[in-house]
Amino acid sequence: MSYTLQDHQYGKAETRLVRIYRDAPRHEIRDVNVTTALRGSFEDAYLTGDQSKVLPTDSQKNTAYAFAKEHGLGSIEDFGLTLARHFVDDVEPVSGARIEIEEFSWRRAVVDGAEHDHTWLRTGPEIRTAAITVEGEGDARREHVIGGVKDLVLLKSTGSEFAGFLKDGYTTLPETHDRVMATSVVAKWRFATVDVDWEDTYTRITAALVKEFATLQSLALQQTLWHMGTAALDAVPELAEIRLVAPNKHHFVVDLSPFGSENPNEVFFAADRPYGLIEATIVRDGAPDAGSAWRASAGLA
Ligand SMILES: O=c1[nH]c(=O)c2[nH]c(=O)[nH]c2[nH]1
Numbered sequence: 468m469s470y471t472l473q474d475h476q477y478g479k480a481e482t483r484l485v486r487i488y489r490d491a492p493r494h495e496i497r498d499v500n501v502t503t504a505l506r507g508s509f510e511d512a513y514l515t516g517d518q519s520k521v522l523p524t525d526s527q528k529n530t531a532y533a534f535a536k537e538h539g540l541g542s543i544e545d546f547g548l549t550l551a552r553h554f555v556d557d558v559e560p561v562s563g564a565r566i567e568i569e570e571f572s573w574r575r576a577v578v579d580g581a582e583h584d585h586t587w588l589r590t591g592p593e594i595r596t597a598a599i600t601v602e603g604e605g606d607a608r609r610e611h612v613i614g615g616v617k618d619l620v621l622l623k624s625t626g627s628e629f630a631g632f633l634k635d636g637y638t639t640l641p642e643t644h645d646r647v648m649a650t651s652v653v654a655k656w657r658f659a660t661v662d663v664d665w666e667d668t669y670t671r672i673t674a675a676l677v678k679e680f681a682t683l684q685s686l687a688l689q690q691t692l693w694h695m696g697t698a699a700l701d702a703v704p705e706l707a708e709i710r711l712v713a714p715n716k717h718h719f720v721v722d723l724s725p726f727g728s729e730n731p732n733e734v735f736f737a738a739d740r741p742y743g744l745i746e747a748t749i750v751r752d753g754a755p756d757a758g759s760a761w762r763a764s765a766g767l768a
Pocket residue numbers: 629640686687688689715743
């Protein structure tokens with residue numbers, strides 16, 4: 468029998484890193500989860516156990532911590548680019564690097580009506596995400612940035628319909644022109660360039676997603692996703708593409724008639740499973756090719 472090692476990459480998953488800026492009495496905080504994956508000719512480590520080209524995953528973790536001090540930790544997209552460029556440019560056997568980062572957000576505690584200098588409350592549940600790929604040298608250099616948000620939990624209590632659907636012998640779902648629609652959006656957007664104001668674009672993209680969810684008279688979650696995605700592409704011309712995944716978090720009207728009450732969309736059973744799962748990839752016509760931008764590392768899918 469013979470076998471081929473078809474693909475491989477390796478790195479340190481989920482380095483939890485908190486960076487405090489404490490140069491002034493009013494501190495600042497960045498709280499992230501960093502996953503690195505290195506690509507290159509590391510076959511020997513797999514096939515013969517020769518580690519001579521293998522930069523340990525422990526060193527990759529250390530690099531993330533050291534860079535947070537030396538280079539600072541601002542936008543996660545920038546931090547990912549800095550790390551990825553370092554691995555590709557400064558570590559000889561590395562020909563490509565993928566950095567995935569999640570960012571947990573904090574807001575300042577309000578104490579006696581004033582924002583506190585060094586105490587925060589975790590916000591969310593939404594988590595900002597970034598996935599950076601750098602590969603090649605010289606003219607062959609390619610850099611890709613995918614920004615995103617996950618666990619963006621949204622609910623609207625009206626303005627959502629689902630009717631006119633295909634029916635077969637197993638269909639029992641009643642048509643509705645007024646229902647609760649709730650979801651937890653995962654969105655990933657690919658930038659056409661790395662020359663971007665990451666903070667401003669994140670704010671504008673998430674605002675566009677939420678506004679569209681709120682204001683569109685939804686005929687289905689599928690239609691809502693299309694509108695959310697195209698609104699984000701409209702809002703930020705630097706975007707080449709957006710991918711959305713949204714579970715339909717069903718809210719079923721509870722039958723209160725046994726108790727002598729009507730229930731005109733006021734009391735719901737919020738089911739957690741099963742759930743519809745609606746997905747869409749929307750690409751701007753004429754956008755640059757994605758190359759390896761979507762090739763993931765394991766663990767943070
Ligand atoms: O927005 C929806 N899309 C569907 O495809 C679907 N299917 C279903 O049962 N409910 C819904 N709602």
